[in-house]
Amino acid sequence: MEYSGEQFDVIVIGAGIMGSSTAYQIAKRGQTVLLLEQFDFLHQLGSSHGESRTIRATYPENYYSGMVIESSRLWEEAEAEIGYRVYYKTAHFDMGPSSNKTLIAVMECCESNAIPHRVLTPKQVSEEFSGRFELPEGWVGLSTELGGVLKPTKAVSMFQTLAIKRGAVLRDNMEVKEIVKDDERGGIVVITSNGSRFYGKKCVVAVGPWMRKLIKMVMGLDLPIQPLHTTICYWRIKEAYKDDFLMESGFPSFASYGEPFIYGTPSLEFPGLIKIAVHGGYPCDPDKRTWAPTLLGDYVSSWIENRFSGRVESAEPAVAQSCMYSMTPDEDYLIDFLGGDFGKDVVVAGGFSGHGFKMGPVIGRILADLVLNGETKGVELKHFRLGRFEENAKGNVKEYED
Incomplete structure (x- = not known):
């Protein structure tokens, strides 16, 4: 199905935990949002499926603990809205x-x-x-x-359901092949392998293990993921x-x-x-x-x-x-504007390095802030910049490492 006559405020590519929570946050703010997934929804092929993920606030980096605490609160808010549990609390x-x-x-x-x-x-x-x-x-x-313990597949389904209730449009089996600037109307055009073309003022890319492939195909940039x-x-x-x-x-x-x-x-x-x-x-x-x-x-x-x-x-x-x-080389996230010809029209989020699922709700909030407002509050994003690897191939220097 094509939406050639319709423009969305934001197109989110990737319907794992990050993309689904982002779509929910954007729809919650009254913006039109399209969530695209290259496979079936709730598939088992990526990083957002399975029986469990842990949540903990104990990190050696100062910048993660506050994010987990906010995410814990947002998990509970989403649970209250959907009416069932995905977050089972215990000590750590x-x-x-x-x-x-x-x-x-x-x-x-x-x-x-x-x-x-x-x-x-x-x-x-x-x-x-x-x-x-x-x-x-x-x-x-x-x-x-x-x-x-967090229940991954159930949690992704929760955010997708909440996004739909807020008016989001969800489409699976839509493999994205191109993201190009729309010089006539402004914003971007997302083109899928079946020929569908979707128009958006802004775009969020959160495709997990496929991030490196997609971004290299889109603009030739080789992300260290x-x-x-x-x-x-x-x-x-x-x-x-x-x-x-x-x-x-x-x-x-x-x-x-x-x-x-x-x-x-x-x-x-x-x-x-x-x-x-x-x-x-x-x-x-x-x-x-x-x-x-x-x-x-x-x-x-x-x-x-x-x-x-x-x-x-x-x-x-x-x-x-x-x-x-x-x-990523430093096991820190990549959350930034793609830049280049896209400027601030495209936000990328990836490289969650095996410790990102717990952060899904707060990442969704951050990405919605960035794509709608151009900035976010409450989280210092300098550690997650794309450009840090140009300054140091290993990324962020950790004081506790040899």
Whole structure:
């Protein structure tokens, strides 16, 4: 279906969590918005699907904690509007060697951002969690209140539904091939592979792992975003301990600092299983990737056996699912105007590096601000500029890194 006679205030390309929440925010402000998706809505091919994502306010970078706190509030507001839950709250627990520079930076950020937290010795951790976590000597625990589990596919559907209720137009199976300036009317024209042409005053591009390909095709700019194939694993809890790992039993979302970075959630998605996964993956082409889960290695099995005192079967995962990251060299986001001939007519958002889903609502708010007002408030975007990689190929310098 073509909309050649109709112009939208904003066209949003990409209907994952970022694009869907952006479309909702724009429609909520009374603007006409078109949301385009290259595959079916709620597909399993990108980064916004699956059973769970974690939410936490513990970051080594000062600029993320406030974003998470705002996002947590916006998640609750959207839930209240839709009438069902996608955000399941629990505490969050970080752990690692006391000398780990990143974990030290996390604790410092908790102090500077006034995030309520408690630093625990291994003995205190064992007492706090009734032996469910056991830390070796030389490790430290960090307990914070803001944590939990987000339901990804359900959350994307929520924002799409809310956008439709506010008047947004949604179209899937619309693969974008061109974004060009509309010299006659101003704004831009979006052209899809089936020949449809859509006109908009402004445009937001949030296509996840396809960002690098699309932007290079549109204007020849090679963004430093590398798609990674990653594996999400669920491990079987031994029968006698199944209740120990439930939210209702006070079990938190968690992260373990070091090499590799391991994270997980309470038992929720699959009865009797717990999510324990490794942050990272292998470079891939989003259009030619393998769907086979990758082996995590003996380190993860050893970590599970030692941290959970033998309460979780550690030989191999019970369930393994594939997903993708969109990784930048510094693991910070890209949120900026595309520039060039497009000026401020096109805003890009990508490179969420495996820690962006929790930020979906606040990213949607920021992108709506940028595309409608040319600026945003409450978040410092200098860390997310496209131009930072021209100044330093590695991007933002992290004080806690060697």
